Each structure stands twice: as structure tokens, then as C-alpha cells.
Amino acid sequence: MKYRIKINKETCIADGVCYSMDPEHYLEDDEGKAEVPGGSMDGDFSIGEFDDDGYDEAKDACDACPVEAIEIEKL
Numbered sequence: 314m315k316y317r318i319k320i321n322k323e324t325c326i327a328d329g330v331c332y333s334m335d336p337e338h339y340l341e342d343d344e345g346k347a348e349v350p351g352g353s354m355d356g357d358f359s360i361g362e363f364d365d366d367g368y369d370e371a372k373d374a375c376d377a378c379p380v381e382a383i384e385i386e387k388l
Contacts, residue, residue, distance in 0.1 A: 315364045315388040318349050318371060323357040324382035331383060335374040337367055347383070362388065 318338060320331075327345035338361075340350045352361025363371070368387070375383040 314366065314368050315362065316368050316371070317360065317362045317386050317388055318352070318375070319384045319386075320347050320349060320359040321357055321382045321384075322346050322348065322359055324380050326380050326382075328379060330377045330379070331374040334377060335367070335370045338363065338371040339374060 320339075322342075325346040327347075329341065329345065329347075331347050332339040332341050338350070339347050342348045348359040349361030352359050354360075368385075372385055375385050
């Protein structure tokens with residue numbers, strides 16, 4: 314399944330729940346905020362696409378974000 318993860322780094326409060334739950338699709342940057350591994354920056358957003366079976370794990374971590382800084386869309 315192909316999907317895109319988009320993290321608003323301005324909204325992110327660096328609580329770490331996403332990369333604690335799913336370190337394959339979320340990483341901690343130097344400020345403790347989340348970013349997409351292998352992704353790119355577009356303004357305040359870290360964006361990356363995946364083609365793997367990890368959608369459910371990535372979505373669970375997305376849903377656990379207390380400030381809703383993460384979006385996932387199926388492509």
C-alpha cells in the first residue's frame with residue numbers, strides 16, 4: 314500500500330508518542346520534534362511516502378498525536 318505522511322513541525326510539541334510507537338515511519342529531530350525518515354521539507358512540513366505494509370502502525374501513531382500534527386493519506 315502506498316501512502317504519504319505529512320508532519321507539521323510547527324504544530325509538533327515534541328512529546329515523542331509517534332516515534333515511540335512507530336520508529337520505522339517517524340524519527341526524532343535535533344529538537345525532539347517528529348520528522349519523516351527519508352522525507353523532505355516543504356515549508357513547515359516534513360513529508361514522505363511509503364510503499365509498505367506499515368500503514369496501520371503509522372496511522373495508530375498518527376492518531377495518538379495529542380496536537381494532531383500528523384496527516385496520513387492513502388495514494
